[in-house]
Amino acid sequence: MSQINSEDVRKVAQLARLDLPEEAVEKYTSQLEKILGYVAQLEKVDTEGIQPTTRAVEVVNVAREDNTLKTDERESLLALAPQREGDFFRVPKILSD
């Protein structure tokens, strides 16, 4: 029983802004199918009567005080960006014409 088809793979690639060559779609469809099949083993576990959880670590209410810390990191952070212009990050044109 197939859980994923080539359309799903194209959509996921598009959402992730990945430029997927057509020949890779076939390959990834079968690979993702295998991964999903592997994860699907979890469905066999009996979860009757167990509260759903969103996480594996049981911590709640982790919070910090409202204090500021001046870290002069602008230069090093801007240096990591592919492009900068003065003190701004520079990004390519957002809308295509």
Added chain:
Amino acid sequence: MSGSEAPWEAVIGLETHVQLGTESKIFTSASTAFGDAPNTHIDPVVCGLPGTLPVLNEKVLEYAVKAAMALNLKIAEHSKFDRKQYFYPDLPKNYQISQFDEPIAEEGWIEVEVAEKGKETYLKKIGIERLHMEEDAGKLVHAGSDRLAGSTHSLVDYNRAGVALAEIVSKPDIRTGREAAEYASEIRRIMRYLGVSDGNMQEGSLRCDVNISVRRGPLSPFGTKVEIKNMNSFSAIHKACDYEIERQIKAYESGEIVVQETRLWDEGKQITKSMRSKEGSSDYRYFPDPDLGPIELSKELREIWRAELPELPAAKRHRYADELGLSIYDARVLTDELSMAVYFEAVVAAGAEPKFASNWITGDIAAYVNSQRISFSQLSFRPSQLAEMIQMIDAGQISGKIAKEILPQLLEHGGSPKLIVEERGLGMISDPGAISLIVDNLIAEYSKEVEQFRNGKTKLQGFFVGQLMKKTGGKADPKMANQILAKKLQG
């Protein structure tokens, strides 16, 4: 009643983003200061670098819960953060940390007072769907064009990225542009009363998006929903809604289709314009943020925070009208800004009659405060001093005219009205002996006029009152002066 002949009605809902006034950002210790040089308030967490861990600012939680309580929302015992994925360069991480299916609060309402010139003021309860916490995005500057379309590239400033927001979603209970503007201004008033946000729309600390559709009466199905953005004043919200209602009705009546889209309010042209958007229907793929643990609010903590809530604007308006006997209009003006309400209450507590206090505060004093661009809390003229002045007028020690004369000095420097009146010799002369003496002198001085008066020319009493006021610098108690004059003139 439904069908094509029923009158059109608009269905409006608002999404309001309120910047919570904390010192540091929602998940990191970078500063939230406004107006600094680009990218001065960024750090590895803001930029979403690998290996960084966001940690919730406890003040954000407190402010969000207090805001939710003030909006009569039910506070969730269990709440969590989710990632909302979308690609836009104002988000350094390509996802926004927000709350999806377990917001901090749901199901509330506020009461707004809808006042329009020439129409009767009415109260309206507007439902609130939810309030959730999320992080703000950065700011883009589009280069090569003043608009997004046509720009060659964009520049990004992440100072605002990660600033804490409360997003408040109303129910579609709003029917007119005026109601939408009143709702938004009441939300701001409540946030300011709570001290959780400055609500400054020009600086973007309060932003409203409007969802709006029209239909043929309440029994018809909803029309196509259009979103409007880019309104940075309450009057812009009012006008944008009214414009959009008209536009949609016209479209339907001329057989056109209203498309589901986002439109921008153009303040210069006073119209809404379709916004070009590349993204198709969005697919945010929300999932729980694994970096942030869930929030569980104990009953004790909720009770502590609830007890710290101040009296809110609607409650004050009711109290001023019901208990202090003020008009709905005065109650509304006095409670608009918390600092004015606090000042008013202090004046009343110091013994002034509420209606007189209201008149002075909303009149001359508010005019002074506005012209000086200060707050009532910064006024040199203290509430106890205004109360003293009002009581002096009440007791007949000074006239309203004299009060206006000493007001500029009081507004500027404060001080005791009693002392100022004494120093400047402005007190009313209400000592019968003193007035009689002046009258005797006048009778001696103007014997000819006295003679004429006694021969029936009683109109001359006005002449004597004038002379008496001239001699006393306008300070004689007018009622007493008239009585004594009348008696002595008759001889």
